[in-house]
Amino acid sequence: MTANQLLAFFILMISSNLYFSQEVVIKNDKVLLDGKQILKAEKISLAQYSFFSMKDDEEILLYKYMDNETPSYVSDDYFILNFLTEKVKVESTDLGKVANFMNSKKGMEKIIKWLLKERVLNQNGELNPDRVIVFKEKYDENITARTLR
Numbered sequence: 450m451t452a453n454q455l456l457a458f459f460i461l462m463i464s465s466n467l468y469f470s471q472e473v474v475i476k477n478d479k480v481l482l483d484g485k486q487i488l489k490a491e492k493i494s495l496a497q498y499s500f501f502s503m504k505d506d507e508e509i510l511l512y513k514y515m516d517n518e519t520p521s522y523v524s525d526d527y528f529i530l531n532f533l534t535e536k537v538k539v540e541s542t543d544l545g546k547v548a549n550f551m552n553s554k555k556g557m558e559k560i561i562k563w564l565l566k567e568r569v570l571n572q573n574g575e576l577n578p579d580r581v582i583v584f585k586e587k588y589d590e591n592i593t594a595r596t597l598r
Contacts, residue, residue, distance in 0.1 A: 473561045475554050480561055480574065487574030490557065498557050502534075502574065509534050509576055512547075512560060527592050530560070532569075535581045540592040 474481045480488035480500065488509075489501040496514035501507065511531040519525055528547055530539045546563055547556050564570040567587075569580045 471562070471565060473558045473565070475558055475561075482561075482565070482572065482574075487570075487572070488561070492553065495553055498553070500561075504575070507534060510564075512557065527590070532576060532581050535576060535578055537581050537585050539585050539589045541588050541590050542592065543588070546588075 472481075472483050475490050478490050478492075479486045480490050486503065488503060489506070491499045491501070493499060496516075498512040499508050500510040500512075502509050509532065511529075511533060513529040513531070515527050515529060516523075517525040517527065525542075526544065527540055527542045528544065530541075532538070547560050561570065564584075565572075567580060567584050568577060569584045571577060
């Protein structure tokens with residue numbers, strides 16, 4: 450493959466990925482997917498967000514960032530995604546999935562995109578209970594149970 454063909458291939462791959470990506474924006478406590486509101490959001494603090502169903506205004510997801518009581522040591526930090534209606538909690542140290550330093554709203558948009566990609570959330574902002582279980586199996590590190598207090 451020549452360099453020009455290789456470059457054309459990569460441009461095609463990138464453009465098709467951008468074409469099929471969905472735009473998630475949090476604005477005025479609304480989670481918008483391609484301009485349509487799918488959830489309500491509430492920023493509780495810099496380290497905590499809640500997401501609510503449009504159908505019945507029930508809290509379905511709580512995000513928490515935990516510094517493990519060591520603010521100056523970030524290697525032991527993790528986040529919790531608590532799917533409240535499904536009674537499922539996912540704890541992970543993979544901060545790259547959610548981190549967007551100095552802008553917690555962008556980090557929350559990243560989480561919603563991730564949940565949409567994993568089909569945990571559908572296009573209407575509803576949780577898929579089967580996919581929540583799969584998500585837990587894939588990403589939960591069960592940090593609290595492994596941590597001595």
